[in-house]
Amino acid sequence: MPGLGARLGRGGATTFLQNLAESDCVVVMGSNMAENHPVGFRFVVEARERGGTVVHVDPRFTRTSALADLHLPIRAGSDLVLLGALISAVIERGLFNREYVLHYTNAAALVGDAFQDTDDLHGLFSGYREGERAYDTSSWALAGNRGSGHSQAIDAESYEQRAGETNVEEDPSLTHLRCVFQVLRRHFARYTPESVQRVCGIDPDQFERLLSAITANSTPERTTTFCYSVAWTQHTTGTQMIGACAILQLLLGNIGRPGGGIMALRGHATIQGSTDIPTLFNLLPGYLPMPAADRPHASLANYLADVTTETGWWHHAPAYMVSLLKAYYGERATPNNGFGYGWLPQIEGDYSFQQMTLMMDRGVIQGLFCMGQNPAVGGLNAKLARRGLSRLRWLVVRDAFEIESANFWKDGPEVAEGSLRPEEIPTEVFLLPAALTAEKDGSYTNTQRLIQWHDRAVPPPGEATSEAWFVHRLARLLRERYADDDSPRAAQLQALEWTYPTLPDGEPNLERVLLEINGVHLASGQPVTGFGELRDDGSTACGCWIYSGIMPATDRNRARERAASGRASLGWGYAWPADRRILYNRASARPDGTPWSERKAWIWWDIERGRWIGHDIPDFPSAKPPEYRPGAGATGVTAHRGDAPFLMLADGRAQLFVASALRDGPLPTHYEPWESPVANELYPDQLRNPVARELSDPGNPYQPLQDPRFPHVLTTYRLTEHHTAGGMSRFVPWLAELQPEGFAELDSVLADRVGIDNGGWIAISTPRGEIVTRALVTDRLQPLSIGGRTIHQVGLPWHFGFGGIATGAIANDLTSLVEDPNSLIHEGKAMTCSVRRASFSATRVAMDGTRDWNEGR
């Protein structure tokens, strides 16, 4: 998310799936879209049928590659070199859209004197503090800005507020040595087609084919879309990979235009929703940062001073925060008590999922609710995760089946091998039956920010209930339990406004919850019709400002609507913000407000009516003319010019150079994965991301640098047939039979070397451990020639576990805990491993007896 957020203003996909059909070129990179987003992939197929070009860049030839015009095999973890070489070629050969770049990005801004690039400092930017393994970002500031340079990179997810600076010096000719455009040009100069060949394993001919497919389809008449997913996010340089894609698409003038942009494909059905109304530790709903003890957040006034920007959309942060507090605490939130701000907890550090694993293992976390998650299989370094679970005092698992996280204490591999004994595990496990989608009301926010409501179709079986029922009941019981307590933590519970009405079956009325999310005028009780009506004086309450407008009247839930019309599919569900389908769509018109071309017209300025009109809801003040220029002292978006499409950011322009919002640099830089078989060809002195978060623990060892014991690249992935850690697929006979058993894919050269036949048993090891699984030997994987060496890549689906019908060794027993410094996401897509033929005894452990297919039917 910070990959897009820091540069464009919002972390969400800039476009929507249906619009992929209008693309002239779709580049799927960092994603196996056909397998993991098959329904959305229909629009990629449609684009191809309309004559568009589809390119897939991936270590493996997958079902996505099968439908693509061109597949480029790449070494896992080297994507940034390829993107950098595309950026460099687009600049050096003059293939960029100068008008777009000049007006819509900060290309002309001058970077301050103090800034030093990775070229000068052997792979580091200026401001690196060795001891802390962190950057002081003050030297990255743009020249002439107000000097509000933040000396520290801010909390990972609140990047939007910080990115973009105003009142900077500019050079519209783009020739000044310190202007962003020239800095960018020099930074990427070493990313050449030859380096792509040496680092990624893609030869120059293939590179040229890719480049010409993209550039020929990035013109006023034509547009290119990039689709990425977790195969970009799950790297120690994931944020910067995505940032490099954003830079490329900005240079080509593709963002905000139909058939263009960046389609961020979210892994699950409502992963987008779970960051909008977050399950993340460092965010409040609507991307307001969580109050933090190490920030100036002591009071509401301090907090608002920190998160509110003078210009750009976050000028409105006080209205959103106060309305959120009113939604949380109701009448108890008053101006006198900072609207109850003091009841919010403040975070003291990194509580990401990876850190939680260590905290469970070390006894810091003693109880865990596991809802829609299966850490015994899906947790990184899953062996450590299971040990963590086995050290809890209590564990509540709510699922439809007895998943591994609920039975690790009796059926897990550690119990089988004798290293864990059930009678010695103190964890009390509560397995509670959960209702599935069709058995409950609710909504999904899908990958394109689209919220769709669903009604219960059948009642859940037995005692199964929805998560909403469980949380609602738990909250009420906890409030009862702490009713007479006068401790601060009890005060937090007592202060909550918790008055959701329930339906006859005891389930809470979720449309009433949606109304709270939408927001209401407290005096009249009427819903607000959009976030523009929210106020910072306590007269409105709103659970998530970006969703405002979803319920403009108490009897109208727009997420229910299914009357799609036009190219934007307006009328089908509700897309945040304000039902806009393509974000930053002001950029679909030239700076003067006319469409770039008739074919790619989307939103344009209607001179007679004095408004922006078109096929979509304008993501821009609807009456602000293209020639508008702000007066002195203007605030919010009135401080933006009429040709500044990126309205969340302080200057309304996309950030090719990000002055302070990212922890690992203002420009994307290639570092090798935390575990790599090769040196860093581009920056020999800096192998890995210098500020990636290492999680040091004896249970989480890393591979020593280029250890010859682990010569192959290992990448994990998912299959169409299964869902993540398998809780909803491996236990279902119809899905289990389609991929009944765990396996690893390897090329035939490696198979020959190791002496394995297709279908045979192999052992794969990393410093964390070893697993035994079946080998699928295939030509879909090919050895790559990297810097004169032959590198083999091993693909490993991570769905499988010891429970359910479709079983197999747990891939995540091999992965490690290490994080991207911005998103705090682990590195699951590139590491190193060794492969050998498995012995018979190991085979017997892995084979888990016979299975009854239709058990439980």
Next chain:
Amino acid sequence: MTRSFGHEHPGAMGFLTDATLCIGCKACEVACKQWNELPADGDAALSARSYDNTGDLGATTWRHVAFIERVATDEAPFAWLMLSDVCKHCVHAGCMEACPTGAIVRTEFDSIFIQPDICNGCGYCVPACPFGVPQLDQDDGRVHKCTLCYDRLRGGLQPACATACPTDSILFGPVTELRSIGRSRVESLKERGVQKASLYGDTSLGGTNGIGGLNAMFVLNDEPELFNLPAAPSLPQRTTGPAFLATLLSGACFALLGAAAFRATKRGED
């Protein structure tokens, strides 16, 4: 052979399954099993044949997605071909002709339907199908295959597989319409350079001894055999007449020879 069901004949309905649009997601397999309440099968182990763990059509598997990893040659690069196979609902259906009990009927949708309450499990239809579609269910002793979702069609719905297909690789509709879609699709594929594109199941399939076309057709981008489809399918029973005559003739010859030999022996004794 069309039997009257007492209401209007809606015309021949069928499938057009396009290998060039299939992403191998197997949603058709699952939707079919779910709607028709078919049990999971297979031996619960990895087949190690690409991503095909289904193997074949069978009594409890009425859609089967084939995965073919076509090796790279000088003419064509590596490709991963996928195709969802199904009962062909033949114009001249071998299974129906072979069925001695009348359990197999042609419906008002011109589809081939096995009536489970009449089928006695004799299995004559099994070798009569040139595609190996109908199979005997060892559990209930009867033969089963795709019904073209007869119950769904009666209810005004499309077959489950076509409904579930995310890329429109499986189209359902009137056969004449599908045939013309298929033909123009093949034309456009050839224009795009897919020289081996063909409409499998067009009326000419199998020549004069063939089955007169399929109501479930396929757009292929390589030789039919690569997809495990016979290039020139024919009905086994078309050969039973000549085979019977040949047997009769050779029997007669042997009888004559025997008689001649016997006579010669007798003459020798004289």
